[in-house]
Amino acid sequence: MNAPTTPRPPAGGAGHLHGWFLRGLALAPDATALRVGRTAVSYRELHQRALILAGALLAGADQPPRRVGLLTERGLDGYAGILAAGYAGAAAVPLNPAYPAERTRAMIRAAGLDALLVDPAGSEQLPDLKEELTDVLVLDQPTGPPLAQPRSPHPDETAYILFTSGSTGRPKGVPVRHRNVDAYLRFVHDRYRFTPQDVFSQTFDLTFDLAMFDLFTAWGAGGTLVSLPAQSFLTLPDRLAREGVTVWFSSPSVISLLRRLRALTPGALGGLRLSLFCGEPLLRHDAADWQAAAPASRLENLYGPTELTISCTVHRWDPATSPDACVHDIVPIGTPHPGLRVLLADEGGRPVPETPDATGELCVTGDQLFPGYLDPADDRGRFLEHAGARWYRTGDLVRRLPDGELAYLGRRDHQVKINGIRVELAEVETALRRLPGVTDAVVVAVDGQLFAYYLGRPRPAPELMEELGALLPRQLIPLGYRHLDAFPLNANRKTDRPALAAEAAGPRGGRRQPPATTTQEEKTS
Numbered sequence: 001m002n003a004p005t006t007p008r009p010p011a012g013g014a015g016h017l018h019g020w021f022l023r024g025l026a027l028a029p030d031a032t033a034l035r036v037g038r039t040a041v042s043y044r045e046l047h048q049r050a051l052i053l054a055g056a057l058l059a060g061a062d063q064p065p066r067r068v069g070l071l072t073e074r075g076l077d078g079y080a081g082i083l084a085a086g087y088a089g090a091a092a093v094p095l096n097p098a099y100p101a102e103r104t105r106a107m108i109r110a111a112g113l114d115a116l117l118v119d120p121a122g123s124e125q126l127p128d129l130k131e132e133l134t135d136v137l138v139l140d141q142p143t144g145p146p147l148a149q150p151r152s153p154h155p156d157e158t159a160y161i162l163f164t165s166g167s168t169g170r171p172k173g174v175p176v177r178h179r180n181v182d183a184y185l186r187f188v189h190d191r192y193r194f195t196p197q198d199v200f201s202q203t204f205d206l207t208f209d210l211a212m213f214d215l216f217t218a219w220g221a222g223g224t225l226v227s228l229p230a231q232s233f234l235t236l237p238d239r240l241a242r243e244g245v246t247v248w249f250s251s252p253s254v255i256s257l258l259r260r261l262r263a264l265t266p267g268a269l270g271g272l273r274l275s276l277f278c279g280e281p282l283l284r285h286d287a288a289d290w291q292a293a294a295p296a297s298r299l300e301n302l303y304g305p306t307e308l309t310i311s312c313t314v315h316r317w318d319p320a321t322s323p324d325a326c327v328h329d330i331v332p333i334g335t336p337h338p339g340l341r342v343l344l345a346d347e348g349g350r351p352v353p354e355t356p357d358a359t360g361e362l363c364v365t366g367d368q369l370f371p372g373y374l375d376p377a378d379d380r381g382r383f384l385e386h387a388g389a390r391w392y393r394t395g396d397l398v399r400r401l402p403d404g405e406l407a408y409l410g411r412r413d414h415q416v417k418i419n420g421i422r423v424e425l426a427e428v429e430t431a432l433r434r435l436p437g438v439t440d441a442v443v444v445a446v447d448g449q450l451f452a453y454y455l456g457r458p459r460p461a462p463e464l465m466e467e468l469g470a471l472l473p474r475q476l477i478p479l480g481y482r483h484l485d486a487f488p489l490n491a492n493r494k495t496d497r498p499a500l501a502a503e504a505a506g507p508r509g510g511r512r513q514p515p516a517t518t519t520q521e522e523k524t525s
Contacts (some may be wrong), residue, residue, distance in 0.1 A: 015155045016086065016159065016182065017086055018087060018150060020185055021046075021083055021219040022047075023219075023222075024043055024220055024223070025047050025219075027222035028043060028222035029043050030044060032224045033045075033046045033225065034076070034224070035225070035243070036075055037227075037229075039076065041076060046076075048146065049077070050081075050084040050150075051084075051146035052084075052147075053081060053084035053139075054083075054087035055144050055145050055147040056143060057085075057142075059144040060139065060144075061114065061115060065085075065114035065115040066091065066112075067090055067112055067113050067115075068084070068085040068090045068092060069093045069108060069136075070116075070117050071095045071096075071097055071104070071118045071121075072094075072206070073097060073119060075119055077117065078094075079215065082206070082215065086150065087150035089151035091159060092160040093107070094162065094211075095108070095122075095207065097119075097121040097125050098121075099207075101129060103171065105131070106170060107173070108129065108136070110375065111374065114136065115138075115139065117142075118138065118139070154178070155177065156177055158178075159180070160175075161175045163207070164305075164306055172375070172378045174306045175370060177370070177371060179367065181212065181216075183309075183368055184309045184310050184311075184337070184368050185216055185217070187338060187339070188217055189221065192217070192247075194221035196222035197223070198218070198221060198224075198246045198247050198273075199223060199226060199243060199246050200218035200224065200226065200247045201228055201245050203249065203251075203493065204249075210251075210279060210311075213278075214249060218247075233258070234261065235263075236263060237268040244271065246271060246272060246273045246274065247276075248272050248297070249276045250279075250493065251278065251280055252277045252279070252283065253280065255286040255289065255290050256286065256486075257486070260485075264289050264290070266292045266293060266295070267295060269290075269293045269294035270295065272297040273296060273297055274298050275298070275299045276299075276302055277290075278301075278310075281330045281408055282330065282331040283440070284323050284329045284331060287317050287331050300316050301314070301333060302314050306370075308340075308364055308392060309369075312340055312368060313334045314333075315331060315333055315334030315335070316334070327399060327407040327408070328430040330426065332401060332406060332408070335404065335405055337366075341366055341389075342364050342406070343391065344359065344360030344363070345361045345363050346360055346361075349384050349393070351386060354400070355400070357400065357402070359397065359398070360397070361396065361398075361412055362396050363384050363393050364391060364394065365389045365390060365391045369390070381393070396408065396409075396412065397412055409426060410424055423445070423450070423475070425443045425445065427472075428441075428443045428472065429442060431472050432454055435459075438455070439455045440455045440487070441454040446504045446505045449479050449480070451500075453482050453484050453487065454484070455487070456483075459483070464481055465477055465478075487500070
C-alpha cells in the first residue's frame with residue numbers, strides 16, 4: 001500500500017472546510033498542529049489519524065456516510081474526527097458526551113446519522129443511546145486500511161451540522177455548507193494575516209461553531225492549536241505564556257473570571273498579538289481591562305449566530321473612540337463582513353429606513369447564510385424575503401450608529417413588558433453596573449417581575465433599589481436581588497441566562513422571588 005501523499009498548498013481552502021487543514025499540512029507537515037495536554041501532534045500525524053478514521057467509516061458502511069456524529073471529548077479523536085468526516089465526504093455532527101442522553105438522542109434522531117465515532121467518554125453513553133443507534137455504524141476502535149486520500153466534497157454539500165436551543169426546548173439543527181464556511185475563512189485569513197508562527201487558543205466545546213474558527217484559522221495558516229481545558233483558566237496568564245499563545249479567542253465571560261482571580265493585571269497577557277471575543281456582549285470595561293492586560297494585542301469584538309457561519313460583523317476596539325460608541329456599556333458589533341448585507345426590520349418584518357440611529361431587528365443575507373434548518377418547520381418566522389433575497393432574522397435588536405457601525409441592544413425576546421411598560425433588560429443591567437460595588441449584572445424576567453443577579457460587593461437590596469430609583473423609572477426597578485460570586489456558565493463558557501431565570505422561577509417552575517436582602521449566607525455561585 002502506498003503511503004498517503006502530502007498535497008501541494010491549495011489556494012485558500014480549495015472550496016471546502018478540510019481544504020484549510022490540507023493547506024496547513026502542505027505548508028508545514030512536520031510542525032505541531034495540535035497540543036492537548038502534554039500530547040503534541042504534527043500535521044502529518046493528525047492527517048494520518050484522520051485518514052485511518054475515514055477509512056474505517058467507509059469500510060464499515062454499505063454506502064458512504066452522509067452524516068457522521070462525533071461523540072467525543074476535546075481529545076485527539078475529537079479533532080481528527082472532524083477532519084475524518086470531511087475526508088470521507090460526510091458532514092461532521094459534533095456531540096458532547098457530557099450532555100444529557102435525552103438531548104443527545106434528539107440530536108442523533110434529527111441529524112439522521114449514518115455513523116458515530118466515539119472515544120472512551122462517548123462509549124460510556126452508548127447504552128443510553130442504543131434506541132437511536134439501531135441503523136447507525138458505531139466506531140469506537142477503528143480498524144482497516146486508511147483512506148488513500150481525502151475526498152473533495154462539492155461546495156454546496158454540508159460541512160457540519162450544529163444544534164442550537166429552540167424556543168420549544170427542542171434543539172434545532174443548523175447545517176452549514178462548505179461554501180458558507182469557506183467564504184468565512186477566506187475573510188478572516190485575509191483580515192488577520194495568520195502565520196505558521198501563530199499559536200491559537202482553543203477554548204470552545206466542539207459542539208459550538210466558534211470552535212470551527214479555532215481549528216481552521218490555526219490549521220489554515222500552518223499554526224499550532226492549543227486545547228485549553230476549563231481548569232487552565234485558573235492560571236491563564238502563566239499558561240498562555242508557557243504555550244506561547246499569540247491568538248486568543250473566547251467568550252467575554254473569561255474576562256470577568258480573570259478579574260475575580262486578580263489575574264487581569266496590566267501587561268499580564270503581553271504575548272498576545274490578537275484578541276478576539278464572540279458569543280455574548282462584550283462590555284466596555286471588560287474590553288478596556290483586557291486591552292491593558294494585553295497591550296500589544298489588537299482587540300476585536302465579533303458577532304454572529306450559528307446560522308450565519310461563526311461571525312458576520314466585527315468591530316475593532318479603539319481606546320480613544322470605542323468607549324463613547326458603546327450603548328448600554330456594550331461594545332459595538334461593527335460592520336458586516338464582505339459578501340454580506342444587512343437591514344434592520346420593525347416588529348412586522350418591514351425594513352426601516354437606513355438612517356443614523358435607526359433601530360430594528362438585524363437581518364442578514366449573503367454568502368455565509370445557511371440554507372435553512374434541518375427541520376423545515378423551524379424556518380417559520382426566521383426568514384424575510386426582500387429585494388429578491390432571503391434574509392435571516394437574527395432576533396437581535398441593533399442600532400445604526402452615525403458612522404454606519406451597528407450597536408447591539410439585546411435580544412428581541414429580552415425586550416419584555418412589565419405592567420404594560422416595554423423594558424429592555426440591557427438598560428436595567430447597565431444601571432445596576434453604575435451602582436457602587438456592582439461589577440456586573442444580569443436581569444431576568446419571570447411572570448412579569450424583574451429579578452437581578454449581580455457580582456461585586458454584597459449590598460442590601462433596599463439600598464440597591466433606592467439608588468436605582470435615581471436612574472430608572474419605577475417600573476424598571478427589579479423586585480428581587482441576589483449576589484453571586486460568579487454567574488453560571490454553560491458548556492461554551494457563556495453566561496447561562498436560562499439557568500438564572502429557572503432559579504428565579506423556583507423549583508418545578510413555580511414562581512419564587514429571590515431574597516429581598518443579600519447576606520454572605522445567601523450568596524450562591
